[in-house]
Amino acid sequence: QLVESGGGMVQAGGSLRLSCSASGFTFDNCGIAWFRQAPGKEREGVSCLSSRDGTTMYADSVKGRFTMSTDNAKTTVYLQMNSLTPEDTGVYYCAVDTQYFLRAWDLCPRLPGVYGRMDFRGNGTLITVSS
Numbered sequence: 001q002l003v004e005s006g007g008g009m010v011q012a013g014g015s016l017r018l019s020c021s022a023s024g025f026t027f028d029n030c031g032i033a034w035f036r037q038a039p040g041k042e043r044e045g046v047s048c049l050s051s052r053d054g055t056t057m058y059a060d061s062v063k064g065r066f067t068m069s070t071d072n073a074k075t076t077v078y079l080q081m082n083s084l085t086p087e088d089t090g091v092y093y094c095a096v097d098t099q100y101f102l103r104a105w106d107l108c109p110r111l112p113g114v115y116g117r118m119d120f121r122g123n124g125t126l127i128t129v130s131s
Helices: 104-110 113-117
Strands: 002-005 008-011 016-022 031-037 044-050 056-058 066-070 076-081 090-097 125-130
Touching: 002 090, 016 031, 016 090, 016 125, 031 066, 031 104, 044 066, 044 076, 044 104, 056 066, 056 104, 076 090, 090 113, 104 113
Parallel strands: 008 125
Antiparallel strands: 002 016, 016 076, 031 044, 031 090, 044 056, 066 076, 090 125
């Protein structure tokens, strides 16, 4: 089970840190991704992380502003979001693949279509950025 937290309302230019906590497993040797879905839009991929080596990849829209990481125990994944804009508004989901797409370079190009095939998916947390 995955549980996201840390969502909320923030003004443009502000920051938030999302957490994705695992229950019943650890993020050991996994491919982990953050997705988001804005109102009235399709889900899009935001970032990926390989838990084995910490490699990350980001969508162009968030590159340089968002940072994905794990804690040392590999039970929580974070998404640090800086310089937020109203275009970042949406529900943010984390998802984990433990079988096939374990590397960021292999997982990220498959976003967002691979979302439904990933082994664990959270229920999402809402981010609202006001102008």
